[in-house]
Amino acid sequence: MSEPLRRLYRSVFRVGWPRTPKQRLSAMLSSLLLHLHPTRVRVHVLRPSYTLGLGLVSFFLFAVLTLTGLLLMLYYVPHTSAAYRSMLDLRYAVAFGPFLRNAHRWAAHGMVAVVFLHMCRVFFTGAYKPPRELNWVVGVLLLLLTLALSFTGYLLPWDQLAFWAITVGTSIVAYFPLLGPQVRYLLLGGYEIGQAALLRFYVLHCLILPLAMAGLVALHFWRVRKDGGLSAPAHASERRVLAWPHLVFRELLVLVVVLVLVNAFAVAVNAPLEDVADATRTPNPAKAPWYFLGLQELVHYGAILGGVVVPTTLVLALLLLPYLDTDPRGIGVWFSPDRRLANTVFACLALAVVAVTVIGTFFRGPNWAWVLPWAH
């Protein structure tokens, strides 16, 4: 390498490819991305079977969504007369348009599922207990933000699927006592799902919610470091290894797996696109996005119960959990016998959420009557 090139390279990568332990330490400290990590990590938290890498997968999916979302924004027009046409353009007139849209859609669905699983992992390993109470609360907010991002994005294609899912979803909002109708009015910018609603959902989806998400993700990561790294049981080995290569290369492996899966899904399965939105024609059955079909199933039994009581109770319970359960036993171990009651209760609730979602998705047909998934 010539001397000017060498100097250019050195100005970007101060350390070069790290070979000695000293270089490996300074590599972790001298790069913006790497310095989010500690220089050494406990071997306990490196085991894939402990974290399953779920938080990291969520983060990588968010990165994929940001990149594909920015590209989609260059073609999408948030106007009721143009939105659906942009979808058709993306399908027929944009190079790799279907691929971009598929990747964005499947990564979004994947992120909802993975964030939920990440929460389950943190619960079953007791990782929300002091000193990590605040980070659990931030995590719950991130789950809600993920749902809100997915929901606001659901309206944008302006097809029948989008229009009626948002009709059902925002009507559930209106059931909240006192402020429900006003919140719906503010969210839609009117009484009907029209231009004002589309623009509000668009700005929320592309700007406000992603910025909030990025800020909370930063706080979430920072708290992991400030709370002494990932949770570990008191008896776990204190042995630490260098983050380069042991942590960094595991993370890269997770990134590769995420990218391969998103690519495979985007190539194999097309994102749905139905007819253009039409307020005079309700499809039968009209369904909310799948992650709200559990709610819709409960709403079928009673709107107040399913739309207000159950979700509010669940969210409040999740937010208060780390301040109610401060017993330090069982931290850092999957399904610790010291936490049999807590784990059983949580597992039942999580399974109930999954069960009503599966029922709403696969076992409900026209007029919300029972059907068998293989019968149609």
Add this chain to the structure above:
Amino acid sequence: MTPHQPLPEPREPPSRRRFLGVAGAAAVVTAAVGLVTTALRSLVPEVLYEPVRRFPVGRPEDFPPGSVTLVAERRLFVFNTPAGFYSVSAVCTHLGCNVAHQEGKGFACPCHGSAFDEEGRVRKGPAAWPLPRYALSVSRRGELVVDTRRTVGAEFRLKA
């Protein structure tokens, strides 16, 4: 080592400094509250670019006696009964889907299976409220006019 000397009691801060501090804090709070209120208030629409809530649906003779007509673009039904005209909303009060009319059996909602009778009263849940019945009148041009801002009782019939 000199014996430990107790620290002097902290003096009361000068009253002018304290006054300016409190006034400054109050100004910051007032400005912040003002900004947040302005921002939130600006989100409440002043003008709605939505279809008008009071509109003609056609001449009375467009609705044959004994008929039930869906005015799809307005999401409502017009009944012409021997006792007179009345209008029922087609928007399910449960979660906003369009109900379908079934001759003589009332209305059924495709989303969650709510059912209503011919007057819009709930026959079967999960809907908790009846379909609104809208006020009807005849304009000077002789057209049937629906006012969706005004709802009327089940006994309402318009002779036209």
